[in-house]
Amino acid sequence: MSREWQAQWIWGDGEESPRNEWRCFRKTFEIHENDIRSGSLRITADSRYVLFLNGTQLGRGPVRSWPSELSYDTYEVGHLLKPGEKNTIAALVLHFGVSTFYYLRGRGGLLIELEYAGSTREIVASDASWQTSRHNGHHPRSPRTTCQQAFAEYIDASAWDGEWMREDYDDSDWRNAIVLGPVGMEPWTTVKPRDIPMLTDEAVYPVRVSSLAKVRSFSLTATVDVRNALMVGSEDHANAIQFTGFVATSVRASQAGKATLGFLASGECLRALSLNGEIVTDDRLYGSAPERYVDVDLLQGDNLLLIDVSGSIHTGKLQIGVYAEDCIELELTSPLRFPDSHEQSAFWAVGPFDYVMLIDHQDNRKLDSEHPVYLNLLKSVKTAVDLNSYGQWLRPIDRKYISEADVFSLCVWRKEQVKFAVPSQLQNAVIPNAQAGIVPTYEGFDTELVLDFGKEYSGYLTFEVEASEGTILDGYGLEYMTDTYRQDTFGLDHTIRYVCKSGRQFHESPIRRGFRYMAFNVRNAKSPVRIYNVKIIQSNYPVAEIGRFECSDPLLNDIWEISRHTTKLCMEDTFVDCPAYEQAFWVGDSRNEALVSNYLYGVQDIVKRCLRLVPGSKHQSPLYADQVPSGWNSVIPNWTFFWAIACREYYEQTADKAFAIEMYAHIRYTLNHYLLKIDDNGLFNVKGWNLLDWSPIDQPNDGIVTHQNMFLVQTLRCAAEMGRLAGEDAESSRFDQAAIRLDNAINTHLWDDEKQAYIDCIHPDGRRSGVLSMQTQVVASLTGVARGDRKETIDRYVTSPPKHFVQIGSPFMSFFYYEALGKLGEIGLILEDIRKNYGNMIDHGATTCWEQYPNFVENRANPDMLTRSHCHAWSSAPAYFLGKEVLGIKSLAPGWSSVEVSPAPNGLGWARGSVPHPDGGTIDVSWTVNESSKSFKLSVAYPEGVSLQIQIPDGYEAEIEQTVLPQA
Incomplete structure (x- = not known):
């Protein structure tokens, strides 16, 4: 039993849930005794914390949790306490202020309590005596990273003393913390001890400087969070939204001249635009989507830029870049003036004229795109004065939604780039504790150097530099590049802008990133810049590398190794899909990832934690969400089914009957709701995100999807088995009977006797799908729905896929394919497919497993783009099947x-x-x-x-x- 808390929740002044606020807390206390036998410190925060004691960093947390079941961490700290001296506890709290795919918006808060013992027991607990200050070096207006994550990083080291956590720091100008309330207050009605070990801190250094170049990018950039600026309340959820509206600004030029406008958002927030009343037609735009550019003539003075940002968005970020020659000075200014405004926003919103919040993929509500004002506005606004006639729709965008520098655009777009051979002295930058690597500077250009870490890692970037005050170091992490191609991470902004103070300085980022390459762009350098000790603190669930595999085929050995490394990188406080783009716990993915982990590491706390998190989503949907804990109310029925199957597999792995009984209650709850979706023909019929594979199979988001029905059969059987473990024989029998009825209905209605195969679906209008896919046939074989002569036919398809069937399109689906082949004893075919598809990854230099196979639909516009995510744990199947089957x-x-x-x-x-x-x-x-x-x-x-x-x-x-x- 945990002791009762004496600590209270504390925060600072201002908003309850401020946007992207970093807040520092300190408490200095004196230990009068000369001998301390023990010390234990408990801490949690909303949203994340970094903890220090007497200047030593102890850890980061908390683990992702539902707000009503917030986890706290415990540190044993007796060895760090200083008897007879002053001691200081310090904590940096990062409050997101927005919901993400791994966090639901709560409010800013810190809860912390130290208990230590000598001859007596003493407690130091968070209360009004603690000192607090905003981290004034942190820029709260940095842009969103993605809809899945929070914010990019922007630090001005000259504006904040980096030694603020040390005992001798002068905090006399800080304020007393504000007490919010006791443990148990809303929204954190329960606080629970952490249920997994602390994650690792492993220093990993680059292996080389892979390139050096002088570069010239945009003269002016900005980012506008259109989603939160236009849609009131959208910070409270991470659902997609649709709306119609415009953003207006003025580009002020010191003189007339030619310029380039660039928009680098990931397919969002650019439906149309006009400059000085002239509509920019589509034929003038160039660049491969999502990069769109247009060459324009700027007038001297203010140039009105009006952008139609309407559409369906998840992130909703407008990224603008303007390039002009150096002789033209540029500035973004407000198109309208108000004399009483001292900090006038440079951007104005017009609208929204209509909007819809979309709940999951089954939400098909339509947006009114025919609003007469919306349709007429782009044509009618020629000058800034014309905006005034739209007064009821017009309002300035709060500056908190505007980032005056878009580091991502500056790092991605190049007006000019000249590469150089990397000097040997610069390679020192990758060698720990070596002499500094001196970065060359070039008049009129920025300098870019790209560090290669050898393979992808996930954790916290740290570096030391020596520079003059005001030197800018822009860091941009990416996963994949070759000598001629760099896969820029559109839709993911994991950049860091670090503005240097004078002299030698150290920075450790508190924001997790996943990358292989780190591109540093040095800007505004007034003196030589020296770089020391760049590294990433690799952070993952602590595992011993117990699982081993080696064979006479070197290709299989390489494939096993990238599968192992991928799995490890995607084990954080839960399994996550990828360390870069999302860092989200996708429920269905984790079923396969747990099986792989069983064969590599044998750890179970992380599996149990993942399984327990899922039922917490029932306040969002009784069908359970597909990623948790998340602000996106999204359901993929198969992901719920895979979760229930994973609960059964956890019992098979551990023989933990008590946990099986605990999970059965949650399985029974959601399946009872799923059974309400059985239609008059006895088939599962639902509006939802009816996903299985990234391929052109017929899996509509409304109707009867065959693979979903088949996996529901398997899930009902698993539920029956779990019910018998729980002693619920009557309920188990009911699930058994439901499985039999559904199985019979599938074979009655979803089999095509003429084509001798299971069809993909029946559409809502009753139309039977004409698509035949390998995915559906594989699931029919794997789940045992195909029986008798049909099983023989389906098994032939599994072992020899007909060319006219839709083929498997992702490594995730390959996992189920390999399972089906394994049941048939066709291990040779598993190895053949692994060598073909994963061998292709190896041929392209992969050090981790890709999310998709090449040439999937999202890549067809760019043949160099082999996949989106280059590190995806749902693709680690070989590490499981080589151990199990070979x-x-x-x-x-x-x-x-x-x-x-x-x-x-x-x-x-x-x-x-x-x-x-x-x-x-x-x-x-x-x-x-x-x-x-x-x-x-x-x-x-x-x-x-x-x-x-x-x-x-x-x-x-x-x-x-x-x-x-x-x-x-």
């Missing part, structure tokens, strides 16, 4: 109390490796094949208490060595 290590009973070893050489000469046992120890397998003598040598070591069954491939004489390892 080494042949399989569990036969809950908790791995009985294990089978059934190697499948399929042309390999040898293989060896290990799989963690959930109770400790490993199952180690090594085998060698001699085809000429048809002999098979097998060695197996396993923990005592495990019942072992061995199956040797047919046709071989076997030599078997078994070793039983006693428990320590």
Whole structure:
């Protein structure tokens, strides 16, 4: 039992939930005793914290949680306390002020309590005596990173003392904290101890400076958060919205001349535009989407820019860049004037004229795009004066939604770029504790150097620099580049702008990033810039690399290794889809990721944590959300099904019956709601995001989708098994019967006798799909819905896919394909597909597994773009199947109390490796094949208490060595 809290929730003055506020807290106290035996510190915050004690950074947190079940962290700190001296606790709290895909907006708050003991027990708890200040070096107007995440980073080191967390810092000009209330207050009605270990801190350094160039980019940039600026209340959720409206500003030029306007948003916030009343026609725009550019003639003075930002948006970020020659000075100014305004916004909103908040993909409400004012405005506004006639629709955009520098655009767009050979002295920048790497500077240009970390990592960027005050260091992380192509991360702004103070200085970012390459752009340097000790603090769930695999095929070894590294990078406080673009816990993805993790690391706390988080979404939907905890009310039915199946698989992995019973109550709850969606024909019929694969299968967001119905059959069977574990035999029987009825309905209505295959769907109007896909046939085989003669037919499709069927389009779907092939004993086909698809990744230098296979629909406009995310854990299937099917290590009973070893050489000469046992120890397998003598040598070591069954491939004489390892 945790002790009762004496601490109170505290915050500073101002808004309850300020946008992108970094706030610092301090408490200095004296320890009068000379001997401290123990010290324990508990802390949580909304939204995230970084904790220091006596200048030492202790950790970051909290883990993602539902606001009503906020987690707190505990640190043992007795060794850091200073008896007989003054001590200082300090915390930096990052409050988002917006909902994301891993955070629901609450309010700013810090809760912290230290208990230490010498001859007596003392408590230092957060209350009104704590000192607080906004972090004045942090720029709260930095742009949104993505709709999934919070904000990019903008730091002015000259505006804030980086030593603020140390004991001797003078905080006399700080204010007393404001007490919000006791533990248990809204919105944090429950605080719970952290249920997983602290994440790792591992220093990783670059391996080289891969390029050096002098560059020239936009003369002027800005970013406008159109979503939050135009849509009141949109900070409280992360749902997509539709609206019609405009943004207006003026580009002030010191003299007339030619210029380039650039818009780099990810397909949002640019439907049309006009400059000085002239509508820019589509034929004048150039650049591959989402980059759009237009060359214009600027007049001397103010040039009215009116942008139609209407559409369906999730992030809703307008990114503007303007380039003109150096002789033309540029400024963004307000098109309208109000004499009593001292800080006039340069941007004005016109509208919205209509708007809709979209709940999930099933929401098909239509936006009124025919509003007469909206339709007429772009044609009628010729000058800034004309805007005044739209007074009821017109308002200045609050400056908090405007970033006066768009670092992403500055790092991506190039008017000029000249590359140079990298000097050997500059390579010092990648060597720990070496002499500084001196960055060359070029008159009239910025300098870009790109650091290569060798492979992708995920964590916290740190660096030391020596520079003159005002030097700007813009950092931009990306995942993939070649000598001739760089895949810029449109839709992801993980940039950092660091404005230097004078001298040598150190910065550690509190914002997580995932990248392989870090491009630093040095701007405004008045003296040489020296760079030292750039590194990333790799941060992931702590795992020992227990699982092993090696075989006679070097390609499979490389594929196993990138699968291992990908899985590790995507283990944070939950499994996450990717360390760069989203960092979101997608529920369906995690089912497959847990199976892979079982074969690599054998850890279960993270799996249990993921499974427990899902039912917390029932306030959003009784069908459970597809990513949690999230401000996006989104449901993918298959993702809920995969979660329920994963609950069953957790029991099979651990034999944890108590947890199975706990999860069964939640499974029963959501399945009872799913069964309400069974139609008169006995089929599951729902409006929703009916997704399985990124490919052109017929999976409409309304109607009867076959693969969904099949996975529901499997889920109902799993629920019945879980119910029997819970002693709910009557309820289990009901789920069994529901599975039988649904199975029969699928075979009655979704089988095409003429085409001898299952159709993809039945549309809401009753139209039967004409599409036949491998996805649907694979699921029919995997779930056992196909029976008898139909099973024989479907299994032939699985082993020999017909060319006229839609083919598998993602590594995620390949996981289910490999499962189906494994059930059929077709291990050779699994290896063939792995070599083909993952071998293609290796051929392109992949160090992690891609989200999609090349040439998927989103990539067709750019053949160099092989995938979106280059690190995606739903794609790590080989690390699971090589251990399970090639080494042949399989569990036969809950908790791995009985294990089978059934190697499948399929042309390999040898293989060896290990799989963690959930109770400790490993199952180690090594085998060698001699085809000429048809002999098979097998060695197996396993923990005592495990019942072992061995199956040797047919046709071989076997030599078997078994070793039983006693428990320590």
